[in-house]
Amino acid sequence: MTADTYWNHNVHYHPVVLDAVPDGCRAALDVGCGDGLLAASLAARADTVTGVDRSPEMVRLASKRQEGNLSFLAGDYRDGTLLDEGSYDFVSAVAVIHHAMEDPIMNWREVRRATAQVLPGRRYRRRLLWRYTLVWDKPA
Numbered sequence: 001m002t003a004d005t006y007w008n009h010n011v012h013y014h015p016v017v018l019d020a021v022p023d024g025c026r027a028a029l030d031v032g033c034g035d036g037l038l039a040a041s042l043a044a045r046a047d048t049v050t051g052v053d054r055s056p057e058m059v060r061l062a063s064k065r066q067e068g069n070l071s072f073l074a075g076d077y078r079d080g081t082l083l084d085e086g087s088y089d090f091v092s093a094v095a096v097i098h099h100a101m102e103d104p105i106m107n108w109r110e111v112r113r114a115t116a117q118v119l120p121g122r123r124y125r126r127r128l129l130w131r132y133t134l135v136w137d138k139p140a
């Protein structure tokens, strides 16, 4: 298996993210991009893709990827100065948000309730392997 073809429980859900990319997507952001595997796939569907990860080692690995429309930033996505707020057409985060939660051990019902408040209209779906997906379209 090469670095581009490995599988794990996170990678299993990358197609869900790729399917959600809108037509004509200009700028995409992958939050907590890890080694950049998803960002590299997004590069085929968006004009430009930025990956951000707080692990310098992950960003070093990701930066070896060759896609010309792909770039990576090392830092915390919650740092208000790092990312260009409002400039992305599409934002993904796979297996990342729970790292920032005060109580990462929420049950599905709690996650459903909390995300409905934060992201009204979000589409929540329970998945296999103790996972869930959230898809939210920012109101026009």
Ligand SMILES: C[S@@+](CC[C@H](N)C(=O)[O-])C[C@H]1O[C@@H](n2cnc3c(N)ncnc32)[C@H](O)[C@@H]1O
Binding pocket: 010, 011, 031, 032, 033, 034, 035, 038, 052, 053, 054, 055, 058, 075, 076, 077, 078, 093, 094, 095, 096, 099, 100
């Ligand atoms: C479980 S890995 C998932 C990697 C990748 N999204 C995937 O699908 O394989 C979580 C990643 O999120 C990154 N991360 C966690 N909290 C972060 C934060 N506050 N800012 C940026 N990256 C963060 C970690 O460094 C790690 O690479």
